[in-house]
Amino acid sequence: MVPVASVDFTSQLLQYFANGVAKGSTYALMAVGYTLVYGVLQLINFAHAEVYMLGSHFAYYQAKWGGYLPDEPGAKPESVPILLVGAFIAIAMLACAAVGMLIERVAYRPLRNAGRLAPLITAIGVSLFLQYGGQVVFGTEPKLFPTFVETEVFEIGSVKIPNTNLLIVVTTFVLMLGLTLFVSKTRPGAAMRACSHDMRTAKLMGINVNATISLTFAIGSALAAVAGVLVAMDQPAITPLMGVRIGLKAFVAAVVGGIGSIPGAALGGLVLGVSESVVGGLWDTNYAEAVAFVFLIVVLLLKPSGLLGKATREKV
Amino acid sequence: MAKTVGLLLAGLVACYGLNWFLAEFIEVVYVDYLNLIGIAIVLAVGLNVINGLTGQFSLGHAGFMAIGAFVAGLVSIQLTYGEMSSGPLELAGLGTFLLSLLLAGLAAAVLGVVVGAPALRLKGDYLAIATLGFAEITRILLTAQDSLGGPTGIKRIPKMPLLPGTGAWDGGTSVFWIFLVVFTIVLFSARLQRSTYGRALIAIRENELAAETMGVRAARMKVMAFVYGAFFAGIAGGLYAHYQHSVRPDDFTSIRSIEVVVMLVLGGLGSITGAVLGAVAVTLVPQLLRPLEEQLQVNGLSMVVYALLLILMMIFRPQGIFGQRELSLKLFRRILPGGRK
Amino acid sequence: MTALLATENLTIRFGGLTAVDGFNLAIEPGDLFGLIGPNGAGKTTVFNMITGVYLPTEGSVHFDGKLVNGLQPAQVAALGVSRTFQNIRLFDELSVLENAMTGAHQHAKINLFDSLLRTARHYREEQRQRDRAYELLTFMGLEDRAGLPAKQLPYGHRRKLEIARALATEPKLICLDEPAAGMNTGEKAELSALIRKIRDELKVTVLLIEHDMKLVMGICEKIQVLDYGKTIALGTPQEIQNNPKVIEAYLGGE
Ligand SMILES: Nc1ncnc2c1ncn2[C@@H]1O[C@H](COP(=O)(O)OP(=O)(O)OP(=O)(O)O)[C@@H](O)[C@H]1O
Ligand SMILES: [Mg+2]
Numbered sequence: 041m042v043p044v045a046s047v048d049f050t051s052q053l054l055q056y057f058a059n060g061v062a063k064g065s066t067y068a069l070m071a072v073g074y075t076l077v078y079g080v081l082q083l084i085n086f087a088h089a090e091v092y093m094l095g096s097h098f099a100y101y102q103a104k105w106g107g108y109l110p111d112e113p114g115a116k117p118e119s120v121p122i123l124l125v126g127a128f129i130a131i132a133m134l135a136c137a138a139v140g141m142l143i144e145r146v147a148y149r150p151l152r153n154a155g156r157l158a159p160l161i162t163a164i165g166v167s168l169f170l171q172y173g174g175q176v177v178f179g180t181e182p183k184l185f186p187t188f189v190e191t192e193v194f195e196i197g198s199v200k201i202p203n204t205n206l207l208i209v210v211t212t213f214v215l216m217l218g219l220t221l222f223v224s225k226t227r228p229g230a231a232m233r234a235c236s237h238d239m240r241t242a243k244l245m246g247i248n249v250n251a252t253i254s255l256t257f258a259i260g261s262a263l264a265a266v267a268g269v270l271v272a273m274d275q276p277a278i279t280p281l282m283g284v285r286i287g288l289k290a291f292v293a294a295v296v297g298g299i300g301s302i303p304g305a306a307l308g309g310l311v312l313g314v315s316e317s318v319v320g321g322l323w324d325t326n327y328a329e330a331v332a333f334v335f336l337i338v339v340l341l342l343k344p345s346g347l348l349g350k351a352t353r354e355k356v
Numbered sequence: 357m358a359k360t361v362g363l364l365l366a367g368l369v370a371c372y373g374l375n376w377f378l379a380e381f382i383e384v385v386y387v388d389y390l391n392l393i394g395i396a397i398v399l400a401v402g403l404n405v406i407n408g409l410t411g412q413f414s415l416g417h418a419g420f421m422a423i424g425a426f427v428a429g430l431v432s433i434q435l436t437y438g439e440m441s442s443g444p445l446e447l448a449g450l451g452t453f454l455l456s457l458l459l460a461g462l463a464a465a466v467l468g469v470v471v472g473a474p475a476l477r478l479k480g481d482y483l484a485i486a487t488l489g490f491a492e493i494t495r496i497l498l499t500a501q502d503s504l505g506g507p508t509g510i511k512r513i514p515k516m517p518l519l520p521g522t523g524a525w526d527g528g529t530s531v532f533w534i535f536l537v538v539f540t541i542v543l544f545s546a547r548l549q550r551s552t553y554g555r556a557l558i559a560i561r562e563n564e565l566a567a568e569t570m571g572v573r574a575a576r577m578k579v580m581a582f583v584y585g586a587f588f589a590g591i592a593g594g595l596y597a598h599y600q601h602s603v604r605p606d607d608f609t610s611i612r613s614i615e616v617v618v619m620l621v622l623g624g625l626g627s628i629t630g631a632v633l634g635a636v637a638v639t640l641v642p643q644l645l646r647p648l649e650e651q652l653q654v655n656g657l658s659m660v661v662y663a664l665l666l667i668l669m670m671i672f673r674p675q676g677i678f679g680q681r682e683l684s685l686k687l688f689r690r691i692l693p694g695g696r697k
Numbered sequence: 698m699t700a701l702l703a704t705e706n707l708t709i710r711f712g713g714l715t716a717v718d719g720f721n722l723a724i725e726p727g728d729l730f731g732l733i734g735p736n737g738a739g740k741t742t743v744f745n746m747i748t749g750v751y752l753p754t755e756g757s758v759h760f761d762g763k764l765v766n767g768l769q770p771a772q773v774a775a776l777g778v779s780r781t782f783q784n785i786r787l788f789d790e791l792s793v794l795e796n797a798m799t800g801a802h803q804h805a806k807i808n809l810f811d812s813l814l815r816t817a818r819h820y821r822e823e824q825r826q827r828d829r830a831y832e833l834l835t836f837m838g839l840e841d842r843a844g845l846p847a848k849q850l851p852y853g854h855r856r857k858l859e860i861a862r863a864l865a866t867e868p869k870l871i872c873l874d875e876p877a878a879g880m881n882t883g884e885k886a887e888l889s890a891l892i893r894k895i896r897d898e899l900k901v902t903v904l905l906i907e908h909d910m911k912l913v914m915g916i917c918e919k920i921q922v923l924d925y926g927k928t929i930a931l932g933t934p935q936e937i938q939n940n941p942k943v944i945e946a947y948l949g950g951e
Binding site for chain 1: 474477478480481482484485486488489490492493496497499500610611614617618621622625654655656657659660662663664666667670671674675
């Protein structure tokens with residue numbers, strides 16, 4: 041993110057706001073994955089954060105095998121042609137979608153009728169497995185991410201916006217729009233909504249529940265892959281544990297926005313990203329870390345179903 | 357009541373005996389595992405009252421532990437050295453040590469009230485994520501205090517006080533103190549479970565609305581459960597601080613909170629025996645796997661195996677090792693006076 | 698004579714639906730009072746408002762001269778109102794005895810430390826609760842099931858256990874929500890006798906919701922009929938049976 045040199049308060053604020061929108065977009069992209077899965081299975085899919093980590097690693101290794109990493113440390117790497125970048129990301133999305141579906145099939149499906157806690161612990165297990173499996177396979181050293189786009193900084197007034205941030209925001213916007221259309225306008229999307237509303241009825245109505253759940257995981261995971269690559273482009277080192285922090289924040293964003301709601305995830309992500317950036321810039325980066333959780337508690341206490349979530353009432 | 361005093365005295369003697377035995381015969385490395393297990397048991401058995409008995413999904417236990425650790429550390433540094441300065445590590449006086457643990461427990465209990473209050477409005481995963489949020493805020497606020505060493509935390513926390521006959525050993529008296537607390541919390545929790553309060557807590561877990569309609573003050577009882585768990589987690593934090601001699605805010609991340617929940621679910625949520633066993637397993641398994649990791653020189657391998665075990669365990673025994681049962685109930689009934697018919 | 702329970706203009710709306718509309722009820726001490734009406738009439742909702750589960754949109758509930766609406770369910774229970782649930786809500790993992798003991802919890806005059814330290818007061822309290830629970834289980838004919846986990850009880854017994862648990866709160870008024878649902882004829886006859894005994898021997902006033910007309914007409918002295926949230930009739934069983942409005946509500950409702 042861009043450091044702020046200017047002295048003028050308003051332009052400072054605008055700058056932090058702009059940085060925050062980019063950060064919030066990555067939260068939003070991740071939050072969607074949590075919100076979709078939670079909507080259908082009422083499961084906090086802890087492993088989602090590791091799918092994000094895998095996304096950036098998949099892209100990294102493609103670039104490496106394509107010869108786009110510096111041969112020796114310190115040398116400036118060759119930048120990757122834009123079409124190839126697209127291909128790398130697409131492949132990372134597919135691979136992550138497959139990983140997401142596999143996780144669901146192997147670790148969650150056997151426990152679908154075992155209550156809520158056992159799958160949750162399994163999700164934690166899968167998350168740990170991928171974190172440390174990542175260490176075993178990729179090594180523990182941070183890896184410098186290849187140059188997917190040459191950095192350029194646009195200036196609008198006094199606000200500096202790097203093209204990577206712009207890319208993050210635009211990509212997120214397009215993907216979220218696409219997802220919303222998919223869920224509201226297509227048959228598989230309708231099946232997802234039906235499952236999230238009431239799985240048993242959906243099954244009775246002839247919806248293939250297993251396939252729909254797989255699809256839900258595939259979509260969430262593909263979006264996590266995109267988030268992984270975008271963040272890696274912006275903050276060029278990746279590690280097997282990189283998912284832990286953003287994962288927690290993104291889940292918080294999903295809850296703040298209203299779990300189960302796609303616009304909620306977007307809103308939650310943006311609200312957290314912007315407030316973190318502003319608090320961090322104007323006050324203290326330590327406190328910025330706490331902002332998400334303060335938001336979380338305030339929102340939950342005032343409106344437990346989240347900003348855009350629907351309240352449910354128990355009948356007696 | 358007289359029986360309670362007798363039992364606590366017996367526990368005191370037993371813990372002293374254990375400490376003496378280990379000092380005489382066992383290598384300090386293994387004692388280290390034992391102490392970490394003891395601290396984990398205190399955390400898990402306390403959380404079991406919140407999560408297991410009352411059914412309130414709390415994911416913030418590390419926050420209580422953090423408060424306890426910092427309070428105990430600061431109190432005994434103040435009372436032992438008078439200020440935070442460098443120098444050799446010293447022993448805490450008995451009074452200092454006990455006072456520091458008491459204050460650690462009380463401070464955490466106060467936080468327990470604060471965290472328990474949302475439990476009145478939130479349920480299930482929402483409560484879990486809110487409690488996790490509280491714990492993270494606690495940790496971050498601690499990190500932000502430069503006077504508390506910021507991210508590097510506080511150091512030179514005095515050692516646990518000696519007892520007659522436990523002088524020169526490297527392990528000091530840690531086993532004695534830690535297991536005395538373990539004994540106490542297991543005793544009290546078993547008694548809590550088998551009392552009108554325990555039944556009221558379980559009633560809330562089983563059907564909150566029916567419990568309230570039958571006159572159980574659910575709000576009050578939930579806060580009580582949080583305070584109980586938090587108090588002991590604070591003491592566990594205090595023990596940890598004295599045992600490690602230094603604490604950092606990052607010793608108490610959400611990962612630790614999650615770990616305590618894993619202990620409970622692994623052992624069988626709602627069962628004290630299960631909580632104890634889960635605490636042993638979750639502490640020990642990664643430690644036992646570490647030699648394998650070192651031999652093969654693959655970083656992270658032990659955690660991978662641990663994670664796999666966790667997944668397999670949940671898939672093949674989702675109710676946990678003990679389910680809701682207790683180990684040898686008959687034995688328990690004979691030891692604990694609550695069960696006499 | 699002042700009413701034990703009195704509701705005045707009791708009204709609740711769920712979104713657009715007015716489930717209970719201007720409902721007035723007066724129950725005297727010692728009544729065995731029936732509340733009937735077709736499915737969805739609002740009977741359970743009335744119970745929910747009386748016991749503090751739902752907050753009425755309008756109107757008031759007075760019990761023993763005290764205003765009840767706005768109180769928490771546990772506070773209402775402390776005043777002496779107890780109830781059972783149409784969809785049974787037992788504490789499944791507790792034993793039958795422990796379920797009944799939980800009803801007696803609210804009268805415990807000890808604190809947490811008594812229980813942790815096992816003082817004499819703790820033992821006395823346990824004894825009191827156990828004795829009272831046994832008495833009521835015996836009253837309901839469940840004493841030989843005392844040690845069983847509640848989840849293993851057969852259906853009819855579950856309903857009876859709910860009554861025993863409610864009685865253990867030592868209520869002045871017990872509200873029974875379709876206690877005979879799912880019972881066979883023999884069980885129903887037995888239940889009728891028990892309900893009468895609750896009023897005659899335990900001196901607890903009874904407010905009964907029940908769809909089984911034979912049972913209601915057989916034991917209640919006063920009956921009030923609810924349809925679409927409104928009272929359509931109030932009187933003795935004879936009067937109710939011959940009331941054309943009631944007949945129409947039931948025929949139209951089915
Ligand atoms: N929490 C709620 N939210 C929305 N509507 C409700 C709620 N509780 C009750 N209702 C509605 O209020 C109306 C009355 O319901 P109630 O359960 O009181 O009927 P009842 O007379 O007990 O019927 P039954 O004989 O079937 O038990 C119904 O239309 C029901 O759907
Ligand atoms: Mg009803």
